[in-house]
Amino acid sequence: MTMEQRWRVAQSLYATAREWKACALRALHPDWPDAAVREAVRRSFLHAGR
Numbered sequence: 001m002t003m004e005q006r007w008r009v010a011q012s013l014y015a016t017a018r019e020w021k022a023c024a025l026r027a028l029h030p031d032w033p034d035a036a037v038r039e040a041v042r043r044s045f046l047h048a049g050r
Helices: 003-028 034-046
Strands: none
Touching: 003 034
């Protein structure tokens, strides 16, 4: 696999993980507006390595 192919796979996995996190948050908090879900996903991934 070339580096470009690896990069595309990594990007795809990252996007999928963010989508799954958003789905999980919507299931836990159905009353949250989309903006709140997006912010929670952003914060979750921003602090994931800490």
